[in-house]
Structure formats: C-alpha cells, structure tokens
Amino acid sequence: MLRTVNRVLVGIVGLVLLAVGGAVLAVGLGASPPSWWLHDSRHDVLLTTAERTRWRDEAWWWPAVIAGLALLVLLLLWWLAADLRRRRLGEVLVDTGDGAGALLRGRALEGVLAGEAGRLDGVAHAHARLTGRSDAPAAQVRLLLEPHVDPATTLNRLTTEALAHARDSAALRALPATVRMKSAKHKAERVS
Incomplete structure (x- = not known):
C-alpha cells in the first residue's frame, strides 16, 4: 500500500510542478496569460513588495510559517525513510x-x-x-x-x-x- 501511496503522491506533485512551471515558462516567453493567472506579463515579479511585507507585523505569522515548514520537512523525511527502507530481506x-x-x-x-x-x-x-x-x-x-x-x-x-x-x-x-x-x-x- 505504501508503494501505491508513494506513486500517487509523486504523480500529483509532479503534475502540479509541471503545470505551474510550464505556465510560468509560457508567460515568461511572452504568451498571454488567462485573466485569473498570477502574472500579467513577462516583466511581472513573482511577489510584489506589498505581498512580501503584508503579514510581517502580525504576531502569529512567523510561528505559523515555521510550524508549517517544520511539518513539511517532517513529512518529507518520513516519506524518504519509508521509500528507502528495504521491504524484502536480502x-x-x-x-x-x-x-x-x-x-x-x-x-x-x-x-x-x-x-x-x-x-x-x-x-x-x-x-x-x-x-x-x-x-x-x-x-x-x-x-x-x-x-x-x-x-x-x-x-x-x-x-x-x-x-x-x-x-x-x-x-x-x-x-x-x-x-x-x-x-x-x-x-x-x-x-x-
């Protein structure tokens, strides 16, 4: 079952990264993005100064970011350990x-x-x-x-x-x- 979960997760992550990366590359090469897309033109930045500093003064922001990243790192380490563990005795x-x-x-x-x-x-x-x-x-x-x-x-x-x-x-x-x-x-x- 872990092998199936592993393949599904890798497939989903791969498709999301391929879609987002392809869309960013297409906009960067001059394609016109749809109206709901994050970027308007090839010279648009990923995060504006206002977006980057929006939550800086909130007391909950940095603990939430650190907790989320720590949880992500723990999940990825668990995934790596489960993937590297030998399932069959050699x-x-x-x-x-x-x-x-x-x-x-x-x-x-x-x-x-x-x-x-x-x-x-x-x-x-x-x-x-x-x-x-x-x-x-x-x-x-x-x-x-x-x-x-x-x-x-x-x-x-x-x-x-x-x-x-x-x-x-x-x-x-x-x-x-x-x-x-x-x-x-x-x-x-x-x-x-």
Whole structure:
C-alpha cells in the first residue's frame, strides 16, 4: 500500500510542478496569460513588495510559517525513510555452529518456502516473502487454495512442514509467519 501511496503522491506533485512551471515558462516567453493567472506579463515579479511585507507585523505569522515548514520537512523525511527502507530481506544469517556463520540469499529461502507450500495438497499457488532483520526474519506467505480444501488443515501442514523445514534448514530459533489464504474461484461452465 505504501508503494501505491508513494506513486500517487509523486504523480500529483509532479503534475502540479509541471503545470505551474510550464505556465510560468509560457508567460515568461511572452504568451498571454488567462485573466485569473498570477502574472500579467513577462516583466511581472513573482511577489510584489506589498505581498512580501503584508503579514510581517502580525504576531502569529512567523510561528505559523515555521510550524508549517517544520511539518513539511517532517513529512518529507518520513516519506524518504519509508521509500528507502528495504521491504524484502536480502540475506538471512545462518548459524553454522562454529561461530563464523553464513549468509543465505533471502530470495532462495523464499523460493524454497513457496515451492514447498505450493506442493501441499489443495494449494493452487503459493507466494512467500521474507521481512525483518537478517538474524530474525519473518515470513509472509500467501496461499491460493482450491475450493474443496479445509484452510485449517492446510495451515497446520504449512506450519508443521514447510515453515518448520525452512526454520530448521536456516538454523533459526523461530520463523514467525503471517499467512493469508484465498480460495480460488472457478468460472461456471455451461453444460449442454
């Protein structure tokens, strides 16, 4: 969801900046602006002296400006941190028992986990993703189940087989998992 919000916000900001910048450029190159536009001609300034000094003597003006800019900076920093944060775990630290350890590619463990979950009886499709830290990963598993399958049985087999094998093979103390199941829907066919 954060990826969708990010794309929508970047798109909106980009369109606003493109529209305003294009309009200012067009007026600066000599195009006649509409009557509601901020500038009348190419020699018009962005802010007049009266506009710049209008609120200077008001006691609330500078605290409001500073609070607004601080809020904008905090929102932009949050956005940047959310955008830079890795959503998928790249490597898993495997304890080899000799004190050195080894690194296992996260996508390899995801592929094995999804493959084993996909081979469970009644699972039409499986997808796995690792999140968290390299020394304490967590799994997110999505299963597409056939209509005849009991979800509780499938969840039990996933926990005792696929997740247990992944946890044991990577020598992890625990592998918490979030499992989302969805039932496959088949289209009705006409019988004649």
